[in-house]
Amino acid sequence: MENLFSLKDKVIIVTGGTGILGGAFVNAVVEAGGKVGILGRNAEVANERADAINQAGGEAIALVADVMDENQLIKCREQILEKFGRIDGLVNAAGGNQPEGVINPDQDIFKMNLDGMKKVMDLNLWGTIIPTQVFGEAIAATGKGSIVNISSMNSKRAISKVLGYNMGKAGVDYYNQWFAVELANRYGDKIRMNAIAPGFFLTEQNRNLLTVADGGYTDRGGMVIKQTPFKRFGDPDELKGAIVYLLSDASKFVTGAMICIDGGFSVYGGV
Template sequence: MDASLRDKVAVISGGGGGIGHAAALAFHAAGARVAVIDLDPARAERSAAAVADAGGDALGLAADITDDGQVASAMAQVVARFGRLDILYNCAGGTVPEDGPVTEVPLDVFDRTFDLDVRGTFLCCRHAIPAMVRAGGGAIVNMSSGAALRGASPFHVYTAAKGAILAFTRALAGTYAKHNIRANVIASGRVMTERIIRTWGELSSDRVKNDPQDPVGRLREYPFWVGEPEHIAATAVFLASDAARMITGATIAADGGRSAY
């Protein structure tokens, strides 16, 4: 059994850049028709155009995933265009530099982060699942972070939000298995998206070889911790495919082993 998504329709939130953009191309390459949702209409159209240029069928939609009405409308447009919805990849999310320890972080950071990471994921599931049920089943892939698997992160709001996604995904798996819907999480390590590069700078495993002092010492111990958007996109394609039929309610730690040793 391979990871083909032929005849499937995949929706990607946050699909206008970074991992989401890479996923749009990866899902197309696996055979899916793709709907890209992004807050920025130009970014949504850019990803849809990239899929079309690669010979695929894609739809770009602008929507704020924290707004119930906009999410409902976006999912309805997907079904109207493609006739079904089989896969939901909740890729939208993130944190802000102002995040920090619970005793210090501004409360507006809590509200903004939970709105995007948790409420956004919740609303996309809320409005995609009924269409999946009508289609006879499907797969949900939610994005979390290695920060949710360890206690070392000083970004307590982001850690809490991404931890909530783990529990929510298990609840989805348990509730909708009878409808032939699987739900899993990717807890990623450091992925070199535009946002991460702006915040943390460029990192790569080659830096270990080129700098004996290695200012980012983790790379010596965890050479697989840093990756490209395409690495996470490939994991999402696998989890969405029938090749992962026996996997549901699981958290896949794509963090280069940082949560394991």
């Protein structure tokens, strides 16, 4: 059974691989026996993580690029093909929110920063689509592979303040279904696309929004915990199992699906 979940000799690219959740995805690939391309804008972190993996006996390469820049991604594709000769999978973990995509309760809803909202929406949606176009082509050339997108609770329920992020992740959800069907129509069961939808995990982007210095919760953090049946935030390592499942042959009859990893947030009605 354990061989079903093996990523031995598979080459997987993780965009957003320099982030907190991206780091968990990178480690999951390596722990399952895969080779990993750590793609992100932060060259220092990408190289540190790749060096640590290589020194520990794994195989990794740092890939420095912005997921919104197709030419940079094409250069990264050339780098990883030169090193490993193939690409078997992709985790689209790049994304997130930005200050210009936030609207606070005291702001006029008809005076939103529309450019900021669009920028955040584009990052999350097109930051998923563009890498798929670039690296998916190489996966198709390999002949078999799996693509995993990262959704969010923000596409399942109306989460206040972050409209651009909500819309971007909602777009990812539909893209995940549409593209999975189109892949199946063209490649049969050889190339699959699925998604995970994390609940609330503490990252550098949201830590100050959800927690205070003494370890307690902000008002917003407290509301999240109240709506989460497990009554805690997730640990990034708790995302590893689903990522490995969706990248591996254990899920070879699964496509267009989404796994919520959220402590029950998405199904809780509040009463």
